[in-house]
Amino acid sequence: MKKVDKFVLKSFIGPLVLTFCIVLIILLLQFLWMYVDELAGKGLNFKILSELLFQFALSFVPTALPLAILLAALMTFGNMGEFSELTALKSAGIPLMRIMRSLMFLIGFLVLVSFFFSNYILPYSNRQARMLLYDIRRKRPDINLQAGSFNNDIDGFSIKITSKDPLTNRLDGLIIYDHRDKKGNISVTTADSGYMKITPDETAMIMTLYNGKSHTEIDEKNVGPDERKYPARKDEFKEQTVVISLSGFDLERSSDDLFRSTSWMLNLAQLSFYVDSLNTEYNTKYNQQYKEFRETRVLTERNIMFNIDGKIDNPGKDSLTFNPESLYGSLRNYDKRVVVAQALDKAKEAANFLSMTTETMKMQIRFVKRYEVDWHKKLVLPFGCLVFFFIGAPLGAIVRKGGLGTPTVISILFFVIWYVISMSAEKLVEENLISSFAGMWASSYILLPIGIFLTYKASNDSMIMNVDTYIQFFRKIKDFIYRIVIQGKRLRSELKNKSDE
Secondary structure: OOHHHHHHHHHHHHHHHHHHHHHHHHHHHHHHHHHHHHHOOOOOOHHHHHHHHHHHHHHHHHHHHHHHHHHHHHHHHHHHHHOOHHHHHHHOOOOHHHHOHHHHHHHHHHHHHHHHHHHHHHHHHHHHHHHHHHHHHHOOOOOOOOEOOOEOOOOOEEEEEOEEEOOOOEEEEEEEEEOOOOOOOOEEEEEEEEEEEEOOOOOEEEEEEEEEEEEEEOOOOOOOHHHOOOOEEEEEEEEEEEEEEOOOOOOOOOOOOOOOOOHHHOOHHHHHHHHHHHHHHHHHHHHHHHHHHHHHHHOOOOOOOEOOOOOEOOOOOOOOOOOHHHHHHOOOHHHHHHHHHHHHHHHHHHHHHHHHHHHHHHHHHHHHHHHHHHHHHHHHHHHHHHHHHHHHHHHHHHHOOOOOOHHHHHHHHHHHHHHHHHHHHHHHHHOOOOOHHHHHOHHHHHHHHHHHHHHHHHHOOOOOOOHHHHHHHHHHHHHHHHHHHHHHHHHHHHHHHHHHO
């Protein structure tokens, strides 16, 4: 490896690692912003939060890598252009493509790494992250008794207090309804005051009550409605300890089979299998629905099917001539109204059938397209690394501005364009308005020609970002238009003089 390759690689790897970490942190902050309401108040420990953030960080890698490559390429070649290093290399007879050669091999390697990551590691990380987030959502929140309202966080109990001292954790005016038997308000406990605490293992809550009463209705067995006497037991106490189980408040981990068949948790081979299976199921259902509509809504056993030549397709039937106009004209006015009403009912029934069938088939095809979209994403995101490199490297050589200022603005602009194109095309694919290939690869075949154009301009030392170049261009257009106007005036003047003569 020559010194120029080492120099370029050393200049590129540092910004790549830095920008990749920055982009990954930004995506994680976006995730926390979206789900902060579901994570807050769940009593999660540091281990669970670390696992959740780590799994989601892995799932963001294929999205963060293309943007990091774009930003790093802009910074690297912008710095080289700003400090005249790029000019010195070109003066030594080294073309831009030769300077970029070592980085092309590195980007090709990163494309392969991104593909294998998306195909093998990403499904596992997606499944683990979504399962953990699902389990956190199911986790019951910490008990928070508010004065003046019933709290139903604990299964089987409804608790109300009139006041609460936040310093001593003293509770006043307690009312506790026990609904564990699911027979209504048959057991209620009241107390003047009390204290509440959680056991160290967080499996139970201990409530110490003072100066209270308990009222429990006794169940009468084998007694008719007219014979019930509604017996009850009343107890008074100076102090009583109530232990309430907190099952459901701990984090229960789901099985690995959860979400296993979801599209973003499958690799290419599994996605191909699901796409083929769903397409076969869709075609089978489509044929069944069409057959049902044709045989039950359009044709009946009394209909006689004629072919193009006017001959009867089912020779077992009697050879009858069916003339709707003459047949309808032979009916009485009352019968005509009955026939029209029946025909309208049949038409409405057929229209309702078509409407429901259409919605069902749309949902089915949208489900199929979801798998096709994720299949193409396995290839589009790695290929995006190559597209963004051929945009960032030549653009940095043209702009000749390093640092995080100008490159960041340009990178965000191109990434927003790429993201908007991708999301818009993905929606069109899911609505079955365009093919999966045309939609999912739209961002690539729109931005790749821009990258090739910028590479060509940078290789030829084009002044594409020089303002004077555009001013001179518009001056030429102005002079051209001015000459046409002057020549037109001269021509009209000459024609007028000739006409006067």
